[in-house]
Amino acid sequence: xxxxxxxxxxxFLFPNSWAHVPAFTVDVAGVSVPIGDAARGLCxxxxxxxxxxxxxxxxxxTDSSTPSSGPLYExxxxxxxxxxxxxxxxxxxxxxxxxxxxxxxxxxxxWILGRRRRGIASRTVSELQTICGEIDSGRLSCLGLxxxxxxxxxxxxxxxxxxxxxxxxxxxxxxxxxYDPNRPGRDDVYLRLSTGHPAxxxxxxxxxxxxxVRGFFRTTYRPASPxx
Numbered sequence: 520x521x522x523x524x525x526x527x528x529x530x531f532l533f534p535n536s537w538a539h540v541p542a543f544t545v546d547v548a549g550v551s552v553p554i555g556d557a558a559r560g561l562c563x564x565x566x567x568x569x570x571x572x573x574x575x576x577x578x579x580x581t582d583s584s585t586p587s588s589g590p591l592y593e594x595x596x597x598x599x600x601x602x603x604x605x606x607x608x609x610x611x612x613x614x615x616x617x618x619x620x621x622x623x624x625x626x627x628x629x630w631i632l633g634r635r636r637r638g639i640a641s642r643t644v645s646e647l648q649t650i651c652g653e654i655d656s657g658r659l660s661c662l663g664l665x666x667x668x669x670x671x672x673x674x675x676x677x678x679x680x681x682x683x684x685x686x687x688x689x690x691x692x693x694x695x696x697x698y699d700p701n702r703p704g705r706d707d708v709y710l711r712l713s714t715g716h717p718a719x720x721x722x723x724x725x726x727x728x729x730x731x732v733r734g735f736f737r738t739t740y741r742p743a744s745p746x747x
Contacts, residue, residue: 520685521659526698527706530569533585535560535700563680564599565700570659570682571745590746604739612678615639615665615734620720639734640721644714646736651686659684665734679730691715701729
């Protein structure tokens, strides 16, 4: 586990519930242009901002009310944009959303060459090695949760982002504890799955979490300086 981190002490105590205001702004020819709707959720920005505060050695604000303006709100919105890792980040979500639950043979070519299309289960088990390695090194790990299936880009918003800080392995069973922005103040939220048969469909339990999860992966994180 990451020493000293617990969502009840080191993460925001307000929920991922926002007013209908722009999620973030972009500068176009010197003009700030509003983008998105915060009411759809800023989970990625919240997870990234919490990691920023923790790794900077600074306490998070203790407000229990969700901000609708000001430096903290603007910072979370900016970190939401960063969490998308544009332009390549959404492609990973899209690839996993469209992936089968378990590995499947590719018609004709697969039968001849023994090629298979990797399912979301084997992709998730592979990602676990990187996630656990990051936690082993004493760092938090930002995760993208794939919560839907299909190839419609408009469904990207149905996915979710969390922050991992602890894991346990017991035989084939791996549990990863996370800060879920939809469950503020809780230290009992974790993802649990079996790694014994990654080529087969593998259910993921999001214990005390807020979404149904098909798979997950480690997202690209670059530190930023949080506001005072």
